[in-house]
Amino acid sequence: MLLQVGRAVPTSPWELVLASSRETQFVLAILVLFSVVSWYLIVLKWWQFRRMRRQADRFMGEIEKAQRLEDAYHAAMRLPSSPYNRLLREGIHFFSELKPGKLKDGPLQVDEALTTTQLEALRMVLAKEVGAERDAAARFIPWLATFGSVSPLLGLLGTVLGVMDAFIGIAVGGSGNIGAVAPGVAEALVTTVAGLAVAVPSVMAYNIFVNRLGLFAGELEGFAQEIIGTMAREGRL
Numbered sequence: 414m415l416l417q418v419g420r421a422v423p424t425s426p427w428e429l430v431l432a433s434s435r436e437t438q439f440v441l442a443i444l445v446l447f448s449v450v451s452w453y454l455i456v457l458k459w460w461q462f463r464r465m466r467r468q469a470d471r472f473m474g475e476i477e478k479a480q481r482l483e484d485a486y487h488a489a490m491r492l493p494s495s496p497y498n499r500l501l502r503e504g505i506h507f508f509s510e511l512k513p514g515k516l517k518d519g520p521l522q523v524d525e526a527l528t529t530t531q532l533e534a535l536r537m538v539l540a541k542e543v544g545a546e547r548d549a550a551a552r553f554i555p556w557l558a559t560f561g562s563v564s565p566l567l568g569l570l571g572t573v574l575g576v577m578d579a580f581i582g583i584a585v586g587g588s589g590n591i592g593a594v595a596p597g598v599a600e601a602l603v604t605t606v607a608g609l610a611v612a613v614p615s616v617m618a619y620n621i622f623v624n625r626l627g628l629f630a631g632e633l634e635g636f637a638q639e640i641i642g643t644m645a646r647e648g649r650l
Contacts, residue, residue, distance in 0.1 A: 434578045437604055440571035444564060444607045451560045451611060454553050455618045462625050465550065468495035469632065482643050496546040500633060503542045504640045507535055508649070527650050532641075539637035547630040554622050561616035568608020575601025 472495060479485035486505050489498040511531050527535070579598055644650045 434575065434600075436574045436578070437571050437600065440567055440574070440604050441607055444567055444571075444604070444611050447560050447564055447567075448607075448611045451557060451615045451618075454557055455614065458554060458557075458618070458622050461550070462622065462629070465496065465629060468493070469497055472497040482640075482647055482649070485643075496550070496629075496633060497636060500539065500542050500546065500637060501640060504535065504539050504637070507538045508644065511535070512649075532650060536637075536641065539640065540634075543630065543633045543637055546633055547626065550629055551626055554619060554626065557615045557619035557622070561612045561619055564608040564611035564615065565605075566608070568605040568611075571604025571608070572601045575604065 472489060472492060475488045475492060476485045479488050482505075486501060489501050492498055511527060511534075576598065579601060641650070
């Protein structure tokens with residue numbers, strides 16, 4: 414380190430952190446915690462969406478081989494639990510409660526068909542399951558938006574506190590040259606950089622996951638309509 418105006422002048426960002434005030438270090442500690450949590454959530458949600466994509470591909474591959482809805486149901490139940498076979502199970506179970514034994518009997522007679530109210534109830538059950546799966550997939554994603562919006566503000570807070578501390582030091586020391594001002598200002602800007610370093614990946618990940626969540630929910634809603642369409646095509650409605 415160089416010595417100037419009776420004070421050690423930091424020559425690297427790490428030395429700025431070590432030489433910073435307690436307030437600045439406290440803000441940096443919070444930002445470090447935010448960064449660790451946000452990256453954990455980023456990796457966690459990436460793995461979850463990747464797993465759901467593999468489950469969807471495998472599920473759809475098995476379903477396409479089935480000739481009838483009952484065959485598709487049994488094939489799906491042999492697969493590991495996923496949003497798609499849970500949705501199919503809810504739909505089939507509710508239909509079986511409305512018309513016990515009719516899933517295996519083939520097409521319903523005219524007088525056995527579901528009423529408009531029963532069909533609407535079936536749609537509501539499927540929509541409820543889609544909403545539940547969407548909410549489960551969206552878990553923790555809002556935290557990324559929170560980190561992305563709060564981190565720059567915390568960084569700005571640390572910067573303001575650092576600048577105030579620097580000017581107080583100048584007033585006490587009675588020196589206003591650039592050599593006395595620059596270290597304090599540089600120290601104050603460290604929290605701004607840290608805040609942006611936390612916010613940028615958090616916001617990017619949030620936007621990516623929200624887009625994937627929308628696609629996932631759209632696929633589930635489409636599959637729910639396909640279940641009803643298959644029942645209608647096989648004469649079960």
